[in-house]
Amino acid sequence: MAKKNIGVQGFTLPMPQTILGSRHDGRNNFMALAWVSRVNYNPSLMMISVGKRHFSNVAIKASGEFSVNVPSVDMVEVTDFVGLVSGSKLDKSGLFDVEPGVLENAPVISKCPVAIECKVFDSMELPNDTLFVGEVVATWCDEDVLIDDAPDIKKVNPFTLTMPDNRYWGVGECVGRAWHDGKKLK
Secondary structure (H helix, E strand, C coil): CCCCCCCCCCCCCCEECEEEEEEECCEEEEEEECCEEEEECCCCEEEEEEECCCHHHHHHHHHCEEEEEECEHHHHHHHHHHHHCCCCCCCCHHHCCEECCCCCCCCEECCCCEEEEEEEEEEEECCCEEEEEEEEEEEEECHHHEECCEECHHHHCEEEEECCCCEEEECCCCCCCCCCHHHHHC
């Protein structure tokens, strides 16, 4: 089948949909975030990309801390909402109950089955965004989503974002085992 060039807006399919947590001027703030990835094993580092005009960008630069909260599919509407309205125009701190974590400025959303607290390790200014690399200081999981102390994706029930069609998707079936299934090709 022939391939067609659809332009420069390349996106991986899918992207994990999360809720970015930050704290600024004494209040928690939340933003929908799909531009997130694990980028280093040891130390454990997470990368997020946040628009320079976002209130969350200002908050992270001021505190040096953030959280990456993984919502379940029953949180699609509120996750989408926190991506539609800026924290500079609306106080979103009352949307979620938060739990104390290790860091003061990285709110852990109680309803999210997984939450990762990060302290800024490094950052890079890009034309429109700031790339923050955060060192993971704690990963919080609801006990009922764990199997052998690891989050079970079916129990977490996360959702993903696809771009450029801007749609949310639930996670499907397991199709293989990483670092295992390819061994037969050696």
